[in-house]
Each structure stands twice: as structure tokens, then as C-alpha cells.
Amino acid sequence: KKPAFLAQLEVTFADGSTQTIATDDTWKSHDSPILASDFMLGEDYDSQLEIIDWDQPGLDESQWVPVAVRNESSRKLESQVMEPVRQLTELKPKTITEPQPGSWVYDLGQNMVGVVRLKVSAPAGTTVTLRHAEMLNPDGTIYTKNLRAATSTDHYICKGDGVEIWQPRFTFHGFRYVEITGLTNRPADDAVTGIVIGSDTPRAGEFACSDPRINQLQSNIQWGQRGNYISVPTDCPQRDERLGWMGDAEVFIHTATYNADVAAFFTKWLVDVDDGQLANGSFGDVNPNTMGANGAPAWGDAGVICPWTIYEIYGDRRILEQHLPAMKKWVDYLHRHSDGLIRDRDRGNDYGDWLSIGANTPKDLIGTAFFAYSTHLLAKSYRALGRTAEADQYDQLFTDIKAAFNQRYVSADGRVKGNTQCAYLMALKFDLLPDDLRPKAAQHLVEDIQSKGGHLSTGFIGVSYLLPVLTQAGKADTAYELLRQDTFPSWLFSVKQGATTIWERWDGWTPEKGFQDPGMNSFNHYSLGSCGEYLFGGIGGIRAASPGYKTILIQPVIRDGLTWAKTSYDSIHGKIATAWKHEDGRLTLAVTVPVNTTATICVPAQDLASITESGKPVAQAEGVKFLRQENGSFDFEVGSGTYQFASESK
Numbered sequence: 251k252k253p254a255f256l257a258q259l260e261v262t263f264a265d266g267s268t269q270t271i272a273t274d275d276t277w278k279s280h281d282s283p284i285l286a287s288d289f290m291l292g293e294d295y296d297s298q299l300e301i302i303d304w305d306q307p308g309l310d311e312s313q314w315v316p317v318a319v320r321n322e323s324s325r326k327l328e329s330q331v332m333e334p335v336r337q338l339t340e341l342k343p344k345t346i347t348e349p350q351p352g353s354w355v356y357d358l359g360q361n362m363v364g365v366v367r368l369k370v371s372a373p374a375g376t377t378v379t380l381r382h383a384e385m386l387n388p389d390g391t392i393y394t395k396n397l398r399a400a401t402s403t404d405h406y407i408c409k410g411d412g413v414e415i416w417q418p419r420f421t422f423h424g425f426r427y428v429e430i431t432g433l434t435n436r437p438a439d440d441a442v443t444g445i446v447i448g449s450d451t452p453r454a455g456e457f458a459c460s461d462p463r464i465n466q467l468q469s470n471i472q473w474g475q476r477g478n479y480i481s482v483p484t485d486c487p488q489r490d491e492r493l494g495w496m497g498d499a500e501v502f503i504h505t506a507t508y509n510a511d512v513a514a515f516f517t518k519w520l521v522d523v524d525d526g527q528l529a530n531g532s533f534g535d536v537n538p539n540t541m542g543a544n545g546a547p548a549w550g551d552a553g554v555i556c557p558w559t560i561y562e563i564y565g566d567r568r569i570l571e572q573h574l575p576a577m578k579k580w581v582d583y584l585h586r587h588s589d590g591l592i593r594d595r596d597r598g599n600d601y602g603d604w605l606s607i608g609a610n611t612p613k614d615l616i617g618t619a620f621f622a623y624s625t626h627l628l629a630k631s632y633r634a635l636g637r638t639a640e641a642d643q644y645d646q647l648f649t650d651i652k653a654a655f656n657q658r659y660v661s662a663d664g665r666v667k668g669n670t671q672c673a674y675l676m677a678l679k680f681d682l683l684p685d686d687l688r689p690k691a692a693q694h695l696v697e698d699i700q701s702k703g704g705h706l707s708t709g710f711i712g713v714s715y716l717l718p719v720l721t722q723a724g725k726a727d728t729a730y731e732l733l734r735q736d737t738f739p740s741w742l743f744s745v746k747q748g749a750t751t752i753w754e755r756w757d758g759w760t761p762e763k764g765f766q767d768p769g770m771n772s773f774n775h776y777s778l779g780s781c782g783e784y785l786f787g788g789i790g791g792i793r794a795a796s797p798g799y800k801t802i803l804i805q806p807v808i809r810d811g812l813t814w815a816k817t818s819y820d821s822i823h824g825k826i827a828t829a830w831k832h833e834d835g836r837l838t839l840a841v842t843v844p845v846n847t848t849a850t851i852c853v854p855a856q857d858l859a860s861i862t863e864s865g866k867p868v869a870q871a872e873g874v875k876f877l878r879q880e881n882g883s884f885d886f887e888v889g890s891g892t893y894q895f896a897s898e899s900k
Contacts, residue, residue, distance in 0.1 A: 254320050278314035280304070284419065290400035290490045293418035296407040298374065332518040333450040335480055337364070341444035349390035354430045356442040361426040361751040361774050363477030363487040364447040366404070367417040369440055370433065374410025378432045379403060382425035384488055384773040385759070392429045395768035400490040417445055424477060424488030424774050426750065448476045451510040452820075457785045459815040463736065466745050468785055472509050474752040474776035475502070479512070482519050482538065486754065486772035493536040494522065497601065498777045500552035500559075501714040505782035507563040508819060516560050517569065523553050524576045531583030533576075535599055545583070545598035547617035548711050553580050554624040558631060564822055565798020570631045581628050581644065584621045591654040593617030605755055606709030607739045609670040615659050616711060619676040622651040626680070634797070655682050664690025671698055672712035678723060679715045692723035704731050705739055714780035721788055721807055724881075729788070730809045733781065741781055752779035790817025792826050795850065799823055802849040804841050805883075808832050808899070823847050832899065839895040843888060852883045855897035864894045 259271040280301065285294040303309065344359035361384050370378055382402040383392035394402070402423045406416050428442050457468050478484045482494040483502075499519075506512050519537070526539030533550035535543040544550065557573040560566075587596040594614045603611045629644035655677075659667040664687040666673040674695035677683050683691055699705065706716060720729040736742035739756035747759060754775035758766050765771060787793045791806030799821040806815065806828055818827040824844025831838045843849045855861050861884060863871035868886070874893070877885040884897075 252320075254322075256322075273317075275316060275319050277317045278311055279317045280311075280314045287418070287420040289421055289492065290402070291421075292380075292401060292403040292405075292423070293421045294405040294407075295416060295418070297409040297414060297416065298407060300409070328521070330518070332481075332514040333452075335447055336450040337445050338448050338450065338476065339446045340367075341446065343439065343442055346439060347390055348436070352431060352433070353391070354433075354437055355386070355390065355392060356428045356430070358426055358428070358442075358444045359750070360444075360473065361424070361477075361749075362444050362446050362473070363424050363480070363774070364422055364445045365418045366428050367415065367443040367445050368404075368406055369413065369415050369443070370406070370408065370437060371413050372408045372410065372433055374408060376408040376410070376432060378406045378408065378430060380406070381429040381431075382423040382488075383427045383429070384425055385765070386427060388764075392427050393765070396765070396771045396773070397488055398490045398769070400488065402488065422447055422480070422487065424486065424772075446476070447480070449479045449481060449515055451479060451512050451515050453509070454511045455508040455786055455817070455819045457508075457790055457815070457817050459785075459789060460813040461734065461811070463742050463745050464733065464785070464812075466750075467741055467779075468782065470745065470749055470751050471505065471776065471779035471782040473750060474774055474779050475506055475509050477751065477774055478776055479506070479510075479515060482522060483515075485777075486775050488774060489772060493540065494519065494538060495536050495549070496523070496533065496552035497535075497546070497549040497604065497710055498775075500548070500555040501710055502776050502780045503556050503559045504563075504714070505776075505780050505786075507559070508782060508786040511820070513560060513564045513566070516556060520557055520560075520569070520573055523556070524573060527553065527576050527579065531579035532598070533580055543599050545587075545596065546601055547593060547597055547613070547620045549601065550580060550598070551620045551624045553577060554627050554631075558627045561631070561634065562794060562797050563799075565796075565800060567635060570635055574628075574631055574635070577624075577628050577631060581621075581625050581647075584624065585647070588618070588621060591618070591621070591651045592658055593621050601710075603670070603672040603708060603712055604710040606670070606672060606712075607705075607707045607756055609668075609672065609707040609709075611668045611670045611672040611711070612659075615655075615667055615673060616676070618651065618655055618658070619680055619682060622648055622655060622682055623676075623680040625651060652682050656684070660687065664688075665694055666691060669694070669698065670712075671695060671706060671708045671716065674698070675708065675712040675715040675719050678719045688723070692720070692725055695720070695723075696725050696728050699728055699732065703737075704735055705737070706732055706735075707739070710777045713778055714783060717781055717784035717788055721784075726807050726809055729784070729807070730811050733784070734811050741778070749773065752776050754778075786817055786819060789815050790819075791828050791830075791852075792817055792819050794821075799826065799844075800847055802826060802843065802847055803852075804828060804843075804849050805852040806830050806839065808837065808854060818842075821847075835898060837895075837897050837899040839897075841888075841893045841895070843890045843893070845890040847890060849888050850877065851886050851888060851893065851895070853886065853895050853897055854883050854899045856882075856899065858884055860898040862896045868895070 261269045283299040287293040341358045343356040345357045385393040483499040484492045485495040522537045526534035526537040532545035533553040535549045554577045602613045625648045629641045632641035717729040751774040754772035788807045793803045795801040795803040814831040816829040827842040829840040861868040875887040
């Protein structure tokens with residue numbers, strides 16, 4: 251409400267002398283053409299108030315006034331460690347319509363985040379109004395109800411001296427459609443250009459396969475990440491929210507690491523997470539912690555899951571060293587706020603398996619499962635840092651929570667209380683079941699999917715685990731069925747409806763009911779796109795076998811429905827790539843392994859004799875060591891290089 255400016259310019263002259271120019275009472279100010287600016291509301295700009303060359307030498311500053319100086323209490327300042335928010339690309343309109351007289355709607359063809367560069371020619375004093383929206387109403391007008399209080403409206407007042415070009419400086423919008431009003435004549439085709447912004451995290455991964463629908467899904471995931479990684483991992487970029495929700499961040503983080511190098515991005519944000527932790531150890535539901543809500547299961551656990559994931563992907567132990575105290579405080583908080591190691595109380599806002607479809611997983615079960623998972627990851631973090639005594643302590647706590655979980659929630663036939671997909675996924679993913687019950691639980695999970703006609707029902711919590719857990723349990727056929735499903739609810743349902751980003755809700759819009767509740771219906775929300783991890787790590791088969799991809803597992807999941815896939819990932823050791831093609835029982839698999847790493851490559855085949863590498867029988871291939879045969883797959887160890895495997899597969 252009271253913005254201020256703090257700056258320090260340090261000048262080094264040619265003779266080596268220096269001068270420091272800091273913000274103080276010698277500075278002057280003047281009203282700018284920006285009349286108002288707000289992230290949620292938009293920006294108003296009166297070009298008639300522009301001061302020509304205000305930032306150049308020779309300015310007549312006689313009419314400028316002294317600034318007001320504000321005394322500030324001492325606060326910690328930190329330099330920015332992550333890539334800045336930049337303009338990333340530009341989009342041109344695909345179509346222009348006039349659904350109402352004097353109202354022109356530009357379709358950029360892609361739900362994006364940023365601003366519009368306006369190009370107009372109009373008489374002086376003309377106010378051009380730009381409104382932004384993700385969707386259209388049936389009559390072709392822009393749909394803005396889901397923006398809630400975020401009006402997302404920009405105003406530009408023309409100065410009337412020919413063609414004028416302007417774009418806002420201090421706002422951003424989430425939109426695909428732009429409405430222009432205020433002009434007497436139809437604006438030009440190039441009146442609107444979409445300026446895409448986002449944290450400039452370097453692109454790390456590429457994925458493509460034989461199914462164009464899945465390729466569109468991958469594009470939607472990437473656009474959702476780009477639009478919601480703006481200094482912090484936000485939930486959505488369009489309505490009056492745009493918060494760093496912890497649950498969203500933790501379910502998507504592994505997918506995010508495949509799409510982009512997010513090491514610096516999370517190095518920055520995890521400081522925000524620790525800053526938002528209360529003295530009692532509970533993490534905020536959002537960070538920066540502007541809501542004051544703390545302690546929700548799965549959301550708070552991001553304070554442990556995210557540092558561990560960043561360590562796994564990039565191999566930098568400093569992330570664990572920095573955040574281990576906060577991770578420990580969280581697990582100890584969970585321990586104190588449980589009864590008999592069951593999280594049956596003090597769970598804050600307790601969101602459950604948020605936005606699940608017809609499946610209510612017990613919330614105390616979710617809380618207990620994540621209590622166990624965070625404890626397990628804390629123990630692994632201590633072990634990674636060589637602190638074995640603490641690791642042993644929390645390993646024992648994990649074992650005790652696991653026993654309590656089984657006593658409370660698991661029956662002798664492997665059924666988990668609630669009998670939901672989410673419940674089985676957590677139990678399997680978090681290693682909460684005895685070995686003899688894991689196959690039974692996996693079968694119950696498959697039966698639930700089959701009972702729903704081959705559809706998922708899990709919400710934010712279970713969605714990222716669904717495909718990997720099924721595959722690891724030997725149910726890859728079911729995983730493929732879910733991935734390729736395009737009827738409601740499914741990942742490809744929104745793709746079939748023309749989505750270009752991931753929706754917040756499985757039923758954000760349906761042909762039968764139209765739009766969901768506008769009170770909470772974002773069309774750019776990456777959480778349900780956490781299946782992207784499986785595109786790279788499952789279908790592409792690229793997974794880290796040790797922190798930082800020092801050792802690599804290449805194990806593509808190949809099933810009927812896809813005939814080829816091509817995947818690459820720029821790890822910290824270099825590019826890892828796979829390309830496979832499977833037709834008429836013949837498999838070819840090309841693999842690139844970077845220097846200073848080793849990889850285990852799993853080749854599906856009928857027998858060892860049918861496998862070749864670079865045209866030679868694999869037994870004669872140089873640098874290829876046979877390891878084992880397991881479940882129709884033959885595993886080989888290789889060093890860096892490029893390999894060309896072929897086999898007769900089942």
C-alpha cells in the first residue's frame with residue numbers, strides 16, 4: 251500500500267575512482283504516465299503525460315519535487331539467485347472476431363501468461379481498453395467470471411500522433427483471448443501481440459511420441475509450468491490468487507525438473523518456504539506465507555519433499571544442508587501433533603485429495619501417510635549427509651509409523667481404508683505395506699480403475715504417483731490405458747476440448763454442463779499435469795539411479811498404443827537421450843549416455859540371442875556388459891556414448 255524504492259548505484263570511473271549514489275533526500279520524483287498498476291487489476295497508462303527523454307542527460311528537472319524519505323527498520327536483504335523474469339517469446343493472433351459491435355476479440359491460439367503489446371492509431375484522448383480471458387462464452391464474448399476480483403484490464407490513452415505502440419510494465423495476465431474496445435474503427439490485424447513472460451529457467455527436456463494427443467498434453471504441461479513459474483511456483487496466473495501453493499509445487503516438482511533446469515528457481519523459493527515456517531515447525535500452506543495458514547498434510551510436506559527432489563535431480567548436497575533444520579522441525583511437529591503416530595488432529599486446512607472425482611480418501615490416512623513419507627525422506631537426507639545416527643533415529647520412526655498405518659488402515663487382504671486410488675497409491679509409493687500385501691494392493695488399485703471404466707479418480711495428491719506406481723507394480727498396461735483415455739475424467743479429455751494448458755479441475759468445462767463453478771475454475775494450473783514425469787521417466791525411460799544422474803536407468807515402458815517415442819534430458823552431466831520404435835514385434839532403441847556417467851539399459855526381448863547393438867550380436871558389443879534377465883527385459887551396463895539396440899520383442 252506504500253511502495254518505496256531502495257537503490258544503490260556504484261560507479262567506477264576511468265581513472266579508477268568510485269562514487270556511490272544511494273537513494274536519499276537528494277533524489278527527485280515526478281508523476282509518470284502510469285496512472286495505476288496492479289498484478290491482479292491491470293495497468294492504466296496516459297501517453298499524453300509522457301516526459302520525453304526523462305531518463306537522459308540534460309533533462310529539465312525544475313518542476314520535479316523532492317522525494318519523501320521513509321525510515322526503515324533493519325531487514326535482511328538477499329541478492330537474487332535465480333534467473334530473472336524475462337520476456338520469453340511473442341505470439342501473433344490466429345483469428346479476430348467482433349461478437350458485439352465495437353468489441354473485437356483476438357485469439358492468440360495459446361493460453362499464455364504475460365501482457366499485450368498494443369499497436370494503434372487513434373485521436374488524442376482515445377481510451378483503448380484491453381480485457382483478458384482464458385475462454386469464450388458461447389456467444390463468442392470473453393469469459394471472465396473465473397477471474398473473480400482480478401479485473402485483468404489495461405487502459406491506454408492515446409496521444410494521437412500516428413501509430414502508437416505500448417505494453418504494460420508492472421502487471422501480468424493469464425489469457426488466450428484479448429478484447430479491444432474504445433476504437434471507432436476495426437483495429438489492425440497486428441494491433442495485438444502476446445508478450446509471454448516467465449522466470450527464464452533453461453529448457454532441459456524434450457518429449458515426442460506417435461500419439462499427437464499426448465504431444466499436445468506435453469505442450470500443455472510445459473506452457474502451464476512456464477506461466478506459473480514467475481519468481482515463485484504459483485497455482486494460477488489469471489484470477490485474484492497467484493500464490494505459491496505448497497501442495498501444487500510438491501506434486502509437480504519432478505515433472506518440472508524434466509522440463510527445465512529449476513535448480514536455481516527452487517534454491518530461491520525454498521528460502522521462502524523456510525521463512526514461512528512457524529516457530530512450532532509447521533510450514534505454511536502457501537509461500538511466501540501471505541495466508542497465515544499452516545500445517546496441512548501434503549502441502550506442508552513440500553518443505554521436505556522439494557529439497558529432497560532437488561537433491562536427487564541435481565546431486566547438490568548443499569540444498570539438504572541448508573534446509574535440514576526446517577525439515578526436521580516439520581517432522582517433529584508432525585510427531586507431536588499425532589496420537590499413536592496417527593495424524594488424527596491438528597491438520598490445519600486439511601485439503602485432502604484435493605479435487606478428486608467421486609473418491610473420498612480419509613484425511614487422517616493422508617496425513618499419516620505423508621507423516622511417514624516425510625520422516626523417511628528426512629532419514630535419507632541425514633544419510634546422504636553422512637549423519638548416520640540421526641538417519642537411524644528417523645528410520646526407526648518411519649518403521650513405527652508404518653506399523654501404526656498398517657494396524658489402523660490396512661486389512662489382511664491388502665485393502666486400504668477408503669478403497670480409493672489415492673489411498674493405494676500413497677501406500678505403495680511411500681512403502682507403507684508389507685511385501686506380501688503390495689501385489690494385492692496393486693490389484694485392488696487396478697480393479698478400482700476398471701470399475702470406473704478405465705478412468706482415474708484421484709485429485710492433486712495421488713495424480714503424480716498414478717502412472718509410475720502402476721508401472722512399478724507390473725501394471726503398465728493399465729497405466730497406458732489411463733494415459734491414452736480421452737473421456738471424462740482423464741488427461742486427454744481437456745486436450746480433446748481444445749485446451750492448451752492444464753486445467754485446475756478435471757471438469758473445468760464439459761459439453762454437458764459447460765463451465766464449472768467460477769469461484770474456482772482456472773484453466774492454467776499445472777498440478778494435474780504432474781503426469782509429465784511419466785512421459786520422460788516412463789515412456790522415455792530416463793530416470794536417475796543415483797543423485798544428479800551420476801548413474802542412470804534407461805527403462806522405457808513400451809506397450810501397444812504407441813509405436814515410437816523420442817526423449818531427451820539435459821542433466822548436469824550432459825544430455826541423456828532415448829529414441830525407440832516398436833512395430834511388428836521389432837524394437838529399436840537408441841540411447842545417448844553423457845560423459846562421466848554409467849547407465850543400466852533395459853532392453854525388452856524374447857531372448858538374449860535376438861538382441862543386437864550397432865548391428866552386432868550384443869555379446870560382441872564393445873563396452874556393453876550383460877547384467878541380468880528379468881520379466882522379459884535384458885539389462886546391460888554401459889559407459890558414456892551412443893548405443894543402438896535392436897531386438898525381437900514379445
